[in-house]
Amino acid sequence: MIHMDVDKFVKKEILAMGGGSLTRSMPPMPPNAINLLAGDPDFNQPEFISKAVYDAMREGYTHYAFGGDPAFKTAIADYYGKYGVEVDPAKQVLITSGGSQAIFRAFGTILNPGDEVLLMDPCYTGYSQPAAYFGAKIIRAAQSKDEKRLFRPDFENIEAAITEKTKAVLICSPDNPTGAVWTEAEIGRLAEIAVEKDVLVISDEIYTEFIWDGKHVPIIDKPGMEERTMVLMSFSKTFAWTGCRAGYIIAGPQLMEKINQVPIGITGMPLPFQKAATKALAEGWDFVDSMREAYKRRIDAVVPRLNEIDGVSCPMPEGAFYVFPDVSSFGVPSMPLLLGLLKGGEVLVAPGSLYGPKGEGHVRLALVKPVDVLEEAVDRLGKYFSGLKG
Numbered sequence: 001m002i003h004m005d006v007d008k009f010v011k012k013e014i015l016a017m018g019g020g021s022l023t024r025s026m027p028p029m030p031p032n033a034i035n036l037l038a039g040d041p042d043f044n045q046p047e048f049i050s051k052a053v054y055d056a057m058r059e060g061y062t063h064y065a066f067g068g069d070p071a072f073k074t075a076i077a078d079y080y081g082k083y084g085v086e087v088d089p090a091k092q093v094l095i096t097s098g099g100s101q102a103i104f105r106a107f108g109t110i111l112n113p114g115d116e117v118l119l120m121d122p123c124y125t126g127y128s129q130p131a132a133y134f135g136a137k138i139i140r141a142a143q144s145k146d147e148k149r150l151f152r153p154d155f156e157n158i159e160a161a162i163t164e165k166t167k168a169v170l171i172c173s174p175d176n177p178t179g180a181v182w183t184e185a186e187i188g189r190l191a192e193i194a195v196e197k198d199v200l201v202i203s204d205e206i207y208t209e210f211i212w213d214g215k216h217v218p219i220i221d222k223p224g225m226e227e228r229t230m231v232l233m234s235f236s237k238t239f240a241w242t243g244c245r246a247g248y249i250i251a252g253p254q255l256m257e258k259i260n261q262v263p264i265g266i267t268g269m270p271l272p273f274q275k276a277a278t279k280a281l282a283e284g285w286d287f288v289d290s291m292r293e294a295y296k297r298r299i300d301a302v303v304p305r306l307n308e309i310d311g312v313s314c315p316m317p318e319g320a321f322y323v324f325p326d327v328s329s330f331g332v333p334s335m336p337l338l339l340g341l342l343k344g345g346e347v348l349v350a351p352g353s354l355y356g357p358k359g360e361g362h363v364r365l366a367l368v369k370p371v372d373v374l375e376e377a378v379d380r381l382g383k384y385f386s387g388l389k390g
């Protein structure tokens with residue numbers, strides 16, 4: 001192979017990003033390790049959804065679908081209507097290749113180099129690199145813990161962090177990794193701030209089907225928010241469809257016209273999958289119910305067991321299927337802790353520092369294994385942590 005310095009050709013924002021993501025750069029897994037790193041559901045989609053992909057191909061849905069399949073967009077608008085929001089499928093829905101592309105498209109619509117995006121701290125890791133790619137600056141508003149030990153938005157920090165350069169505040173509810181579900185009051189407060197400070201809100205709502213305590217409050221429906229909100233959605237978690245790359249954005253009609261102008265192709269999702277996803281939205285809810293029940297059983301099994309470990313403090317999540325215990329009492333930074341846990345405990349978790357400075361002192365466990373495997377994982381954590389205390 002000829003070695004050549006390609007860096008001189010590469011966009012400076014890409015060079016500034018350094019290496020790849022943690023998921024892609026992990027050391028090899030010990031053979032018996034339990035992997036709770038990625039939020040990839042362990043459920044397989046029902047046969048009728050897989051068959052719908054094949055049927056659509058056989059029926060000839062293999063051609064361009066400029067602007068996306070209108071029937072799919074109508075199904076999406078109807079689905080979101082269950083939150084009391086009226087969505088015009090032709091003017092307010094854009095189909096994407098999963099939540100990640102929805103993030104990219106949302107950022108691609110608004111971010112100029114030097115602009116700022118306000119993220120919560122801690123928050124999901126997948127926002128920073130797309131923002132950096134557009135040359136934007138990530139600002140973080142530290143969250144504070146409530147009496148249930150859950151991280152919640154701190155509005156003083158949010159207001160203080162908004163500057164003239166802030167284009168958008170990005171929120172995620174139900175939240176990955178913290179498990180918080182923003183309350184009616186919190187959503188209302190943020191909407192007021194957004195209007196007052198004249199910024200957009202990007203609202204990542206991909207875990208809305210997995211709420212254990214509280215309810216989903218759509219910020220796009222708050223006064224003055226229709227043209228100020230981009231709702232990001234994905235089928236990855238709702239239908240355990242991480243490999244099928246299905247998602248969408250909902251926004252006000254004017255804003256959507258601009259989102260549509262981000263030039264990343266005809267539509268992000270192959271037409272046969274759009275057909276199958278339409279079927280999933282019509283007939284897939286028993287499957288979602290069964291996943292929801294399984295996740296709840298997992299949470300109920302894991303959280304008390306984690307809290308029995310000396311030095312671990314784990315709040316009950318209100319939504320999503322992660323737990324985010326505080327392990328700061330062991331005094332080990334979360335990245336070396338992850339590597340130690342993997343080697344010494346044979347459990348792979350995500351280090352809290354990945355989610356922002358406030359995430360340090362925590363680890364995230366994705367509950368994407370059956371209860372017995374999760375219990376074994378927690379037992380291993382317990383053994384490893386008791387070794388640290390001793």
Ligand SMILES: Cc1ncc(COP(=O)(O)O)c(C=O)c1O
Pocket residue numbers: 039097098099100101124126172176204206234235236237242246247
């Ligand atoms: C909060 C959040 N947003 C977006 C995504 C990306 O979703 P997708 O897999 O559909 O790209 C994830 C994936 O884990 C997530 O947790």
